[in-house]
Amino acid sequence: MDSxxxxxxxxRCSFPVFAVGIAVAGVIVLWGVYAMGLCWLKGLxxxxxxxxxxxxxxxxxxxxxxxxxxxxxxxGLLKYVFGIDELKNIINLAVVIGFVCYSSALLILAIDIxxxxxxxxxxxxxxxxxxxxxxxxxxxxxxxxxxxxFIPLILENRKLDKIPFFHHLSHNMHGVxxxxxxxxxxxxxxxxxxxxxxxxxxxxxxxxxxxxLLVWPWxxxxxxxxxxxxxxxxxxxxxxxxxxxxxxxxxxDNVVYTLAKISGWMITTYLIAKIIDTVYWALVTAPSLGxxxxxxxSNNKFYGLWILFAEIVLGGIIPAAILIKKDWRExxxLLILAIxxxxxxxxxxxxxxxxxxxxxxxxxxxTWALYYPSWQEVATTVLPVAYGVILISLAYRYLPVFPQEKxxxxx
Amino acid sequence: MIKKHNKAKAHKFGMVIDxxxxxxxxxxxxxxxxxxxxPFKENETNKKxxxxxxxxxxxxxxxxxxxxxxxxxxRPCMHCGGxxxxxxxxxxxxxxxxxxxYDYTTGIVSQIYTRCFGCRYCMAACPYHARYFNWWDPIxxxxxEKTLSPDVSPRMRGVVEKCSFCFHRYQAAKDTAYFExxxxxxxxxxxxxxxxxxxxxxxxxxxxxxxxxxxxxLVKPDPYHGGRPKEPKAFRLLERLxxxxxxxxxxxxxxxxxxxxNYVKGKEKDHKKHNTE
Amino acid sequence: MFPFCFEWVxxxxxxxxxxxxxxxxxxxxLGMTYCIFKSITQLW
Numbered sequence: 001m002d003s004x005x006x007x008x009x010x011x012r013c014s015f016p017v018f019a020v021g022i023a024v025a026g027v028i029v030l031w032g033v034y035a036m037g038l039c040w041l042k043g044l045x046x047x048x049x050x051x052x053x054x055x056x057x058x059x060x061x062x063x064x065x066x067x068x069x070x071x072x073x074x075x076g077l078l079k080y081v082f083g084i085d086e087l088k089n090i091i092n093l094a095v096v097i098g099f100v101c102y103s104s105a106l107l108i109l110a111i112d113i114x115x116x117x118x119x120x121x122x123x124x125x126x127x128x129x130x131x132x133x134x135x136x137x138x139x140x141x142x143x144x145x146x147x148x149x150f151i152p153l154i155l156e157n158r159k160l161d162k163i164p165f166f167h168h169l170s171h172n173m174h175g176v177x178x179x180x181x182x183x184x185x186x187x188x189x190x191x192x193x194x195x196x197x198x199x200x201x202x203x204x205x206x207x208x209x210x211x212x213l214l215v216w217p218w219x220x221x222x223x224x225x226x227x228x229x230x231x232x233x234x235x236x237x238x239x240x241x242x243x244x245x246x247x248x249x250x251x252x253d254n255v256v257y258t259l260a261k262i263s264g265w266m267i268t269t270y271l272i273a274k275i276i277d278t279v280y281w282a283l284v285t286a287p288s289l290g291x292x293x294x295x296x297x298s299n300n301k302f303y304g305l306w307i308l309f310a311e312i313v314l315g316g317i318i319p320a321a322i323l324i325k326k327d328w329r330e331x332x333x334l335l336i337l338a339i340x341x342x343x344x345x346x347x348x349x350x351x352x353x354x355x356x357x358x359x360x361x362x363x364x365x366x367t368w369a370l371y372y373p374s375w376q377e378v379a380t381t382v383l384p385v386a387y388g389v390i391l392i393s394l395a396y397r398y399l400p401v402f403p404q405e406k407x408x409x410x411x
Numbered sequence: 412m413i414k415k416h417n418k419a420k421a422h423k424f425g426m427v428i429d430x431x432x433x434x435x436x437x438x439x440x441x442x443x444x445x446x447x448x449x450p451f452k453e454n455e456t457n458k459k460x461x462x463x464x465x466x467x468x469x470x471x472x473x474x475x476x477x478x479x480x481x482x483x484x485x486r487p488c489m490h491c492g493g494x495x496x497x498x499x500x501x502x503x504x505x506x507x508x509x510x511x512x513y514d515y516t517t518g519i520v521s522q523i524y525t526r527c528f529g530c531r532y533c534m535a536a537c538p539y540h541a542r543y544f545n546w547w548d549p550i551x552x553x554x555x556e557k558t559l560s561p562d563v564s565p566r567m568r569g570v571v572e573k574c575s576f577c578f579h580r581y582q583a584a585k586d587t588a589y590f591e592x593x594x595x596x597x598x599x600x601x602x603x604x605x606x607x608x609x610x611x612x613x614x615x616x617x618x619x620x621x622x623x624x625x626x627x628x629l630v631k632p633d634p635y636h637g638g639r640p641k642e643p644k645a646f647r648l649l650e651r652l653x654x655x656x657x658x659x660x661x662x663x664x665x666x667x668x669x670x671x672x673n674y675v676k677g678k679e680k681d682h683k684k685h686n687t688e
Numbered sequence: 689m690f691p692f693c694f695e696w697v698x699x700x701x702x703x704x705x706x707x708x709x710x711x712x713x714x715x716x717x718l719g720m721t722y723c724i725f726k727s728i729t730q731l732w
Contacts, residue, residue, distance in 0.1 A: 050459035054531030114529020114569025168727035204538035290673030362538035
């Protein structure tokens, strides 16, 4: 039915099977859109946020998708700027994932603000001292870069490529892609960092506050580094999921191992910095503001020491160890364990830097505040996941996302 | 943000609350809500999403009867001067759209409701929980809208609001002074609704830069330390964070003064050093 | 925000911030314009 659109010699499931899969994800999208409509029409009273939890699930989702979407800018940087050419075999997937993540983040932000129609004020009345302004600027500009990076891939669709203008445009865009990728990497460094700065500058919140360099708290650098380190973990996780579903090998092992190894060393160096930061914060920063380290971890079971352990050890040291050791990362089961743990680890870090920041009281006579999301918040957060499934499925079916697919699956 | 560092003429409005006088009656909260058209919900059970620009906290010394003592702490917006008292308040410095601003001529932290787009970053930044979000549309029961103050604009759903130190009263006082061809306003011309409503006279309001004003005499703010009180019985909430609030508290009771800030275990005596450093 | 906005201030913050923003927009805009024009000239 749609065979004319499918890349040449590529094998895809029949259209009805594909349509059923898309329909299932589509139902979830509709559920999310309904919740989104409720939030826009009835206001943020549809959420379980309150005046203690002004930042909650959505801000975490924003930070998390942007962190795991970091694979796009980092892989782009490695390929186009540092010239690691074999990564061309996975860059398309990284770009598609980046596109999904960043468009989701922008959508969630549009739901999250109390007056969505005034969203443009952040550009027009910008306070240049605010980390959130920096986030908004770099995020929207980087999303433009992702669109530019995505266009040539779309134009390579069999039908579109037959149109001469599109054929040339796609070719020419590839020619100057290094400029776009470098711009994207520059923007990413700042918006990943400024997302870290969002929490780090809060000097009224001792759990989040960090000293730093010039106007940037240490979390600024930690967030950039962690997004570059953990982003490829998510790219590889998605690759493995796609391979599992399609029952095909899509990228050669050497490419996967190269990216995994780089990710492993990035996580290792990040962890060293993160552990130093945590120790300094626990022993110097927090006590200077009157807080014991344990005062942030001993009130309730949810925010116990386990969360720090899960973030640093389970989501950090273990994946780093697996990914840097050749034998381990080349063991397929250990590799999957590492990339999944890595993805979870960075998500826990973002959770802690948003949700746990809000939880402990600062005034001595105040109380801990715990929060659980409403179904509307959950639905609007699941919405991007379902949307991502649809977009990646469409991209896989109709676009030459994996250049090695043909070679690896030749009869 | 146009900065006017006119130190000679600049006011620095602030508040001093005597916690030994406060009975916790809540008059300040009622007066504030009525004066500032603060919206309310049909059901106010959940205090974490109801709006109280002035909020009275209750605390105890944690001892059992007969040694139990209770203290009430009214908490308006602190109108922080921020680190170094340069106007970089926790909230002002983070607002992405300059919807909250520090007025260098009065020291008041403003909130521009029509510009706020409801990102709530300022709420995350404020350690005093002095900022409130309008989760619902403000609705007054039929007829009650006639009691609204025409001097204060009601806020729409989806924006943040907070105590303004009754700024409209300052504007009215300045208008009067201008009309009467006076250069400046007097102490009693500009008083907040909570200060006037307090039956125990626990709340005093005035210019912390003016040594003639009662607030100055009560706490003796030290201009070299962001206004930290030189008066030993006075303190500010969370002094160590460096927010430099303009709301001061006074108490004869040491445990109350200690409750104003956090201290690492074993270093509880640090709070005594604060005023003498 | 443009330099002729009433809120604009000629300070380092605004220059770096908006300078960076307009610089990036120009790079992206010129890059895309170059690609489109080159494709057109290759065709006709």
